[in-house]
Amino acid sequence: MKMILPAVISLVFGAALSLYFKSNFYRMLASATSQTICMVFVALATLPVLNDGTIITGLVEWSFPVNNINLRIDALSAFFLLFSIPLTLLGTIYAY
Numbered sequence: 001m002k003m004i005l006p007a008v009i010s011l012v013f014g015a016a017l018s019l020y021f022k023s024n025f026y027r028m029l030a031s032a033t034s035q036t037i038c039m040v041f042v043a044l045a046t047l048p049v050l051n052d053g054t055i056i057t058g059l060v061e062w063s064f065p066v067n068n069i070n071l072r073i074d075a076l077s078a079f080f081l082l083f084s085i086p087l088t089l090l091g092t093i094y095a096y
Contacts (some may be wrong), residue, residue, distance in 0.1 A: 001071060003045035010037040019020040029050040042085055046078035056070035 013036020018027040049056060058071035073081070 001056060002072075003041045003054070003075070004058070004071065007038040007041035007045070010034045010041065024096065029073060029093060033088060035085065035092060039085045042081050046073060046081050047074060049075055049078040054095050063075070 011034055014031050014037075016052075017030040017034070021027045021030060045056065048054060053075055056071070056073040060069040061067075062069055
């Protein structure tokens with residue numbers, strides 16, 4: 001959970017930063033940089049899950065309409081995270 005939260009923050013920050021820039025090159029650079037940072041954090045968090053089969057769980061308490069935000073990453077979720085985030089990065093670079 002400690003590595004997943006910075007990954008999410010980097011993606012949100014990169015999306016906000018890419019909305020700020022006017023040039024497509026700087027938008028691509030901001031989003032590709034944030035996706036690379038996210039990819040490193042997710043790899044550090046999910047590689048142990050793939051190696052020994054442990055499960056990452058997290059719980060964040062929220063206000064009334066939501067109550068709880070649950071996070072659970074098992075081996076299948078870790079595989080798809082490790083597969084989809086680099087492909088999103090490649091798609092960003094290809095779209096430029």
